[in-house]
Amino acid sequence: MVGMRDVAKEAGVSVSTVSLVVNKTGYVSDDMRAKVEAAMQSLNYIPNELARNLYRNRTNTIGVIVPTILHPFFAALTAHLQREFAGRGLKTLLCSTADAATGESEYVNMLQRHMMDGIIMTAHTEHQPDYWTSIRRPIVAFDRILGEGVPSVRSDHEAGGRAIARQLIDSGARHVVLVGGPRSQFTEGTTFPTVRYHLTVEHMLADAGIACDYVEAGAVTDVVAHEATATAIFERYPDVDAIVGSDVVAAMALQEAGRRGIQVPTDLQIIAYDGTMAAELAGKRLTMVRQDFPAIAAALAEQMDRQIEAENKPSRGSQSESAGQSGADDPVQLGQIVPVSFIAGETTR
Amino acid sequence: MVGMRDVAKEAGVSVSTVSLVVNKTGYVSDDMRAKVEAAMQSLNYIPNELARNLYRNRTNTIGVIVPTILHPFFAALTAHLQREFAGRGLKTLLCSTADAATGESEYVNMLQRHMMDGIIMTAHTEHQPDYWTSIRRPIVAFDRILGEGVPSVRSDHEAGGRAIARQLIDSGARHVVLVGGPRSQFTEGTTFPTVRYHLTVEHMLADAGIACDYVEAGAVTDVVAHEATATAIFERYPDVDAIVGSDVVAAMALQEAGRRGIQVPTDLQIIAYDGTMAAELAGKRLTMVRQDFPAIAAALAEQMDRQIEAENKPSRGSQSESAGQSGADDPVQLGQIVPVSFIAGETTR
DNA sequence: CTGAAAGCGCTTACAG
């Protein structure tokens, strides 16, 4: 492997000079530069990034922790993050928890070993807030509060919920079924986020005197399970006339409705939450609440940049307010909220 | 940051000893080990992987080059690769070419700067074979031949094509439309792979005297374009009675058929190629040819392992037969082929 | 079994 030393020897200069030329930093006379460049050419020199990484203690890599990109929601989120990071000179390490036996801990370890510069956390976690707070390295959460000092970004699920409820009320729905995550997670500090839109819908429907039942969907990682969920809805609630769930659930519900000869939207309305490509592929154009992936990715990347910057120039204070936390004069926005949009399709009246 | 030196000082031993303990390698007396472990505990020592990376000239990271994981096919492939790599102690760097202005070159550069140990190449490339051959680092291609010495893995598209043709012939199809990549790429050395199933289908249908037209789909990166494609098919070929295309195309065709009141499968059969989740979400259970993602991922990872191994213990020969090529007594399987399966659904007769 | 030393390939003050 040809290194800087070889180039220096070939060009008859010092290693420092070669470094200056490679990095286009500092002043180098034109003939020195020419000699070095010629040597690099002839030796086919390619700098080894690993040495730089060690020196700078940086990899320019961000880990994106998702349950699995087999699910279109996380595929979309990850794709947009990758694009956003690439524009900022950052690489994206794909960290799936669906397969990792140890869940996210394995990736957090990697963060602490400096294999990455930060983590975007978008998966469910069993860890308590103090776990996350104690990591003291750049972490940004998506759609959940991990702990104090860990900034987060989420969609405006309350607005999403209101739009859905309004549609259902205005169209005269009578018996709505909501499909979502485990009901046991409907708590204040939950890391299951879409809870918020469910609760909003439930309250508004209750106020309007519309029946509303809740069905737990299969695990987010198991797409096939959603088919069983769809079947279960119709079995359990034969008079259901509106179903609200994620894109995948909505698509499967529509498919099952077709099989049962139920007319959509005449006899059954379906509303998809998320607005990923999965919603486009269904039997009809689904009415949906779309999350703004580009905006979410931009906000997450922005917060990540801040975290990393804060880590690099530690505040003038004590150790304790170091990594992962910015000073008081630049407060990290906790819970930045991104708007959603309601898009009418062929599955609502 | 607390380093090995701090631990050594705290424990009253040398850095070497700490290293031995951390790596659980070589012999260390029990009391030494105990002292070191106590020191690591109390100092909360975490080894810095970057130093190791530099020393070993390895990152244990593989770049997976895909057009975009917004497309379910590449999402599935990437997800399975990540899982497979994780099992082998390798990390997955997500490399999307849809956004990278420079296409794959940027990622190849990173490979040469040792930011990753290898690349899985699954996207289309404009580069000629000698480009790929000259890289001399671990590369494995999916579904395309990049150049001599670059091993590849692909599905048995010929078998997929035969299964499709058989279904169409047996069910009495009269006018089939195939949807796929740019026809200009239907050449021997193409890096658009599914060409193979299209050609197989065309030949068999021609032999059976069945009309068959070809329609170019939008770019793989643009999912919405597929909807326009679906519309175009019905406009251009009003008497079409069978459509064959990727999952996404098939789903959109089914949706459009519904809008036009065309009965599936009575008046129109639809066959999806790939068998990703996209095929499950459509209005009906699509009949499909499914590629075996777990097997593909395993084969790709296996080839990658070999490439990396070959790079680490360079053969006894000259430089020229070094990295990326294994010796003659352990021939790399060029073009390893993975079986596909035909799954009948609700969209064929 | 343990430690001093050299080195992984680069970068960056610091003298000249």
Place this chain on the structure above:
DNA sequence: CTGAAAGCGCTTACAG
């Protein structure tokens, strides 16, 4: 403007 030197944090022969 250029070079000698120290150092990033670890690993691995090599003496003892």
